[in-house]
Amino acid sequence: MIVVTGATGNVGQPLVRALVDAGEDVTAVSRRGAAEVGARIHRADLVEPETLKPALDGAEALFLLTSSDFMAKGNIHDLMAVVRDADVQRVVLLSSQGVGTQRHPSDLEDAVKQSGLQWTMLRPGNFNSNTFQWADMVRTQRVVEAPFADVALPAVDPVDIGEVAARVLREPGHEGGIYTLTGPEAISPRQQAAAIGDVVGEPVRFVEQSRMDARARMLQYMPEPVVEITLGILGAPSAAEQRVSPDVERLLGRPPRTYADWAARNVVAFK
Numbered sequence: 001m002i003v004v005t006g007a008t009g010n011v012g013q014p015l016v017r018a019l020v021d022a023g024e025d026v027t028a029v030s031r032r033g034a035a036e037v038g039a040r041i042h043r044a045d046l047v048e049p050e051t052l053k054p055a056l057d058g059a060e061a062l063f064l065l066t067s068s069d070f071m072a073k074g075n076i077h078d079l080m081a082v083v084r085d086a087d088v089q090r091v092v093l094l095s096s097q098g099v100g101t102q103r104h105p106s107d108l109e110d111a112v113k114q115s116g117l118q119w120t121m122l123r124p125g126n127f128n129s130n131t132f133q134w135a136d137m138v139r140t141q142r143v144v145e146a147p148f149a150d151v152a153l154p155a156v157d158p159v160d161i162g163e164v165a166a167r168v169l170r171e172p173g174h175e176g177g178i179y180t181l182t183g184p185e186a187i188s189p190r191q192q193a194a195a196i197g198d199v200v201g202e203p204v205r206f207v208e209q210s211r212m213d214a215r216a217r218m219l220q221y222m223p224e225p226v227v228e229i230t231l232g233i234l235g236a237p238s239a240a241e242q243r244v245s246p247d248v249e250r251l252l253g254r255p256p257r258t259y260a261d262w263a264a265r266n267v268v269a270f271k
Helices: 012-021 068-073 076-085 107-113 128-141 158-170 189-200 211-218 224-235 247-252 259-265
Strands: 002-005 026-030 040-043 061-064 090-094 118-124 143-147 178-181 205-209
Touching: 002 012, 012 026, 012 158, 061 158, 076 107, 090 107, 090 158, 107 118, 118 158, 128 143, 128 189, 128 259, 143 189, 143 211, 143 224, 158 178, 158 247, 178 247, 189 205, 189 259, 205 211, 211 224
Parallel strands: 002 026, 002 061, 026 040, 061 090, 090 118, 118 178, 143 205
Antiparallel strands: none
16 A cells, blocks of 8 residues: 555645556545545644554555645654554655755655665655746736746646656665656746746736845745745756756656646636
């Protein structure tokens, strides 16, 4: 059995779907309890590790996705103790590219590596789905406001992340693997807005925010240290953060999906 945490999110949903379609026995874990048809459903909050324990009974592998709440209030060592005591053999952690570029702390990865279990790290960069934050502006004004208009990053489709996770959870040979997951090409916010305009069938005007204005908006829903790190990546990415990784194509046998493909599949959010 494979246990998937964060099962109702942008990555968790396509991951559960891919595992169910492949005939796997899946337990989908989330705080809300909803999940893909065909999976066993378990409600748990990783901030309280004991709530996960019943879902791990008989599990061979765990996909571990932690929320911002967990980062603020959870204890990764207590969580990994519960996982280890349940005799789970393998953990696939959704980490971040920022760990590899030393922008983000490595606490989660370190705890998983030190758990004594077999592990695999997935390190995605910027998500295409981050642009859902523009949806209301696009629907009501046909405008996008964002900083760093022409700084391009190879944003990745969450469906690709889910399919990569399904592959490494199901196949042997990924123990100790660290995979950086990106899209097929670097794309700027201005280009993303144009792609949304293409799929909604009307021009979407781009308005470049100042760093200060972007910071003030982000502080409404993100802690200050996270805001500063995020603005650093978006505004002054390193060469590694702008580089297209071969890992998605190598693992899936096809190129990563483009941002235009993501926008077309999610057009209803912007109509």
